[in-house]
Amino acid sequence: MSKPAGGANAPRRGGYSATEQRNSFFISLMVLSSAVIKADGKTHPREIELVKDFVRRNFGESAVPDAVRVLERLQNQQVNIYEVGPQIALYMNYSQRLQLFHYLVQLAVADGQFDKSEKSVLEAIGTTIGLSASDVASVIAMFYKESGSAYAVLEIQPSATDDEVRQAYRRMAMKNHPDKVATLGPEVQKAAAEKFRQIQEAYETIKKERGL
Numbered sequence: 001m002s003k004p005a006g007g008a009n010a011p012r013r014g015g016y017s018a019t020e021q022r023n024s025f026f027i028s029l030m031v032l033s034s035a036v037i038k039a040d041g042k043t044h045p046r047e048i049e050l051v052k053d054f055v056r057r058n059f060g061e062s063a064v065p066d067a068v069r070v071l072e073r074l075q076n077q078q079v080n081i082y083e084v085g086p087q088i089a090l091y092m093n094y095s096q097r098l099q100l101f102h103y104l105v106q107l108a109v110a111d112g113q114f115d116k117s118e119k120s121v122l123e124a125i126g127t128t129i130g131l132s133a134s135d136v137a138s139v140i141a142m143f144y145k146e147s148g149s150a151y152a153v154l155e156i157q158p159s160a161t162d163d164e165v166r167q168a169y170r171r172m173a174m175k176n177h178p179d180k181v182a183t184l185g186p187e188v189q190k191a192a193a194e195k196f197r198q199i200q201e202a203y204e205t206i207k208k209e210r211g212l
Contacts, residue, residue: 028084034074039121044111085128153202169203
């Protein structure tokens with residue numbers, strides 16, 4: 001995942017130095033993580049470990065203690081995801097935001113459960129960081145299994161024809177191919193590959209149901 005470029009002497013944008021912008025971006029990511037963790041009213045050790053791993057990969061080992069401190073501080077505070085969404089959109093292109101959302105959904109299921117309160121928070125986050133409703137539904141459907149989930153992953157309705165199913169699979173496979181994020185590093189590529197696998201799995205599920 002890309003990080004804001006520049007050092008202490010980098011040009012200031014909007015009155016803030018590059019370091020201040022990066023710190024603000026980091027806090028924004030932690031606010032979103034905290035919102036997901038608190039959605040079901042409890043914190044699980046696996047959730048904290050996933051956040052630490054995410055921070056380690058994208059900001060370095062030295063940032064992990066800061067992340068833990070921020071999460072602890074946010075634990076008893078009301079967070080506003082609508083205030084940090086624009087900050088995320090400022091520093092991340094659409095593909096990167098889609099991968100970030102994938103991480104947040106993984107965070108929601110890290111404790112082995114995925115309830116409606118978490119789903120609701122994720123849908124709100126998807127909106128505030130500028131993702132399309134179909135992309136939000138597709139990523140959530142990869143983890144929140146219910147009737148029609150395979151169709152939601154491919155961004156189509158169960159009433160779709162066989163040809164529409166094939167077309168949707170080709171479209172989603174092209175849109176989410178790991179090569180799309182080839183410049184973002186091995187960890188992001190790994191996450192993209194997992195999403196690509198789930199798209200293929202959804203397609204295979206539908207084909208099996210329909211006898212294609």
